[in-house]
Amino acid sequence: VDRPRPLVAGNWKMNGLKSSAQVLAEIQAGYTPGLKAKVELAICPPATLVSVLAYASVGSRVAIGGQDCHAKESGAFTGDLSAEMLADAGATYVIVGHSERRQYHKEKDADVCAKAVAAHRAGLTAIVCVGETREERESGKTLAVVRKQLRGSIPVDSNSVNLVVAYEPVWAIGTGLTPTAADVAEVHALIRDELRRLVGKAEAPKVRILYGGSVKPSNAAELMAVDNVNGALVGGASLVAADFLGIAGAY
Ligand code: PEP
Numbered sequence: 137v138d139r140p141r142p143l144v145a146g147n148w149k150m151n152g153l154k155s156s157a158q159v160l161a162e163i164q165a166g167y168t169p170g171l172k173a174k175v176e177l178a179i180c181p182p183a184t185l186v187s188v189l190a191y192a193s194v195g196s197r198v199a200i201g202g203q204d205c206h207a208k209e210s211g212a213f214t215g216d217l218s219a220e221m222l223a224d225a226g227a228t229y230v231i232v233g234h235s236e237r238r239q240y241h242k243e244k245d246a247d248v249c250a251k252a253v254a255a256h257r258a259g260l261t262a263i264v265c266v267g268e269t270r271e272e273r274e275s276g277k278t279l280a281v282v283r284k285q286l287r288g289s290i291p292v293d294s295n296s297v298n299l300v301v302a303y304e305p306v307w308a309i310g311t312g313l314t315p316t317a318a319d320v321a322e323v324h325a326l327i328r329d330e331l332r333r334l335v336g337k338a339e340a341p342k343v344r345i346l347y348g349g350s351v352k353p354s355n356a357a358e359l360m361a362v363d364n365v366n367g368a369l370v371g372g373a374s375l376v377a378a379d380f381l382g383i384a385g386a387y
Contacts, residue, residue, distance in 0.1 A: 142360070142367035143300060143344050144384045145178040145263060146374025147203060147231060152181050157192050162377030164196040167384075172197065174387045175367070178229050179374065180263075183217055190226020201229030201263065204237055207250035209257070219251075219258035230255045231263045231369075233289050235306045245288025253291045256298045263300045263369065264289050265348070266327075270307035278305075278319075279326050286330045294335050296342035301327055302369040308349025310371060317362050320347055324364035353382030360386045 148156075160179060167177060180201035181189050190200040202222040209218050222230055232255060233248030248264065255262035266285040268278040282303070290299065303323050308314050315323075324345050331340035347359050348369030359365060373379040 140296065140342050140344050140366050141176055142174070142387055143176045143178060143346060144368050144370065144380070145180060145201065145229065145231075145300075145302075145346065146380055147234070147348075147369060147371050148179065148181045148185075148375060149203070149236070149371060150182055151375055152185050154185070154188060156181065156185065157188060159375065159377050160189050160192055160198065163380055164193065164198055166377065166381040167196060167198060171381075171384060171387075175384050177380075177384060180229065180231055183222070183225075186222060186227050187225040193226075199228045200226055201231060201260075202227050203231050203234065205230050205232065205251055205254055205258075205260075207247070207254045209254070219254040219260050223258040223260055227260060229261045229263055229300075231265060231302075233265045233285075235265060235267055235304060235309060239306075245285055248289040249291055252289065252299070253293070256291065256293055261298050261300060262294075263302050263346070265302045265304050265369070267304040267306050267308075267349070273305065273307065278323065282323055282326060283330060286327065286334065290334050292334075294339075294343075296335070296339045296344075299335065300344045300346060301331070302346040302348050303327060304348035304369060310350070312350050314350050314355055314359065317358055320359060320362045320365060324362065328364050351383055353379055353386070356383040356386035 178199035205219040206216040232251040252262040268281045344366040
């Protein structure tokens with residue numbers, strides 16, 4: 137089976153000012169032709185910086201993404217942003233269903249699915265996030281939880297171009313804790329299996345499945361070598377160019 141081209145995506149969360157364009161410039165400087173041949177890079181800054189960074193990344197092929205979008209194209213939704221607006225600002229990706237959105241904004245699988253549909257409508261690739269809490273892992277529910285999230289969050293029109301799945305155990309995000317390689321392999325195998333049902337046998341092997349949660353240069357090589365891991369979603373370490381490049385360099 138052809139392995140999909142890996143994607144290393146940075147999630148800046150609610151961090152970054154105009155001056156953070158410097159971080160992107162450093163990433164671009166380190167994104168050598170050799171690295172480019174091996175791995176695709178994306179940065180998902182706060183929405184205020186999407187057009188700034190998209191403009192600055194023209195030519196470097198570091199993709200830019202949003203961190204969330206509304207399901208509707210436009211309308212009376214004060215404070216929200218549509219997928220079309222992100223695309224218009226220069227984004228090509230959008231993260232949907234990040235655990236912080238699920239937790240702090242009470243997003244359910246159906247909401248996440250509607251946002252992914254919106255992303256596809258706007259021509260964006262949706263990075264759909266799933267993952268279990270510590271309690272769910274400790275009570276042996278990980279696979280059931282992830283399966284349910286996948287079935288509820290991935291739209292039927294998904295394919296290997298417009299969908300990326302990110303497995304992010306909630307207890308590993310921003311904690312410095314990571315699952316064992318065997319645990320990552322188990323969940324990623326389940327995701328691949330579910331993808332066969334959800335997007336079909338032809339597309340499923342080509343969908344990128346990212347691992348996210350405390351990825352650092354020091355653990356990237358081990359995590360990225362796991363079967364069915366096709367890249368990383370990186371939070372904290374994506375704010376420092378050298379760290380982000382160190383992770384990308386694990387390929
Ligand atoms: C994330 O929030 O997507 C994430 C993986 O965060 P961190 O790398 O900081 O754990």
